[in-house]
Amino acid sequence: WKVTNQKRSGRCWMFAALNLLRVGAMEKMGLKNFEFSQNYTLFWDKFERSNYFLEEIIFSADRDVDDRLVAFLLGEPLSDGGQWNMAINIIRKHGLVPKSAMPETESSSNTGRMNSILKYKLREGARTIRAAVQSGVDVDTVRAQKHEILEEIWRILCIHLGTPPAQFDWQWNDKDKKFHRDGVVTPQEFVARY
Numbered sequence: 001w002k003v004t005n006q007k008r009s010g011r012c013w014m015f016a017a018l019n020l021l022r023v024g025a026m027e028k029m030g031l032k033n034f035e036f037s038q039n040y041t042l043f044w045d046k047f048e049r050s051n052y053f054l055e056e057i058i059f060s061a062d063r064d065v066d067d068r069l070v071a072f073l074l075g076e077p078l079s080d081g082g083q084w085n086m087a088i089n090i091i092r093k094h095g096l097v098p099k100s101a102m103p104e105t106e107s108s109s110n111t112g113r114m115n116s117i118l119k120y121k122l123r124e125g126a127r128t129i130r131a132a133v134q135s136g137v138d139v140d141t142v143r144a145q146k147h148e149i150l151e152e153i154w155r156i157l158c159i160h161l162g163t164p165p166a167q168f169d170w171q172w173n174d175k176d177k178k179f180h181r182d183g184v185v186t187p188q189e190f191v192a193r194y
Helices: 012-029 038-059 068-075 084-094 112-134 139-161 187-193
Strands: 168-173 179-185
Touching (some): 012 038, 038 068, 038 139, 068 112, 084 187, 168 187
Antiparallel strands (some): 168 179
């Protein structure tokens, strides 16, 4: 099979999980080679981590900025590293797409600059949320602020990685050159089938 390459990113855990899963997909579709989109799972990993970070900031907003948990959160809001259960949770929630549906970008292959922008925005969002909570703003307003911050994170990720497809047209030629068409499928349907 074709070798996959994480290039200048810390996605070895993600590549390993997707490489393990692609064996069964290749067998089911009768393909000589196949790759799931590592960029798709990267997008959702960054988005879910951003949401988790902001939730933890809300939870800890009443603590001093020097508190060990708060200092830890602000020190490293998100990174590329991960593990098997994180990959599986992303796949269960968001599904998978073939690499052709969301190919690699410069930012997915070299995550450093994108990560620094995301960290800046998350820390900025943490400051906004902490100030709101400390000034006595109600939880519904704080959650609305969190959603606004996540909308910014979404836009940044779309600029760097592309917009993740909600559905895509899936067709392929198997190793015997026989044509197959599934039509329009969602990422969750794709995982269930392959």
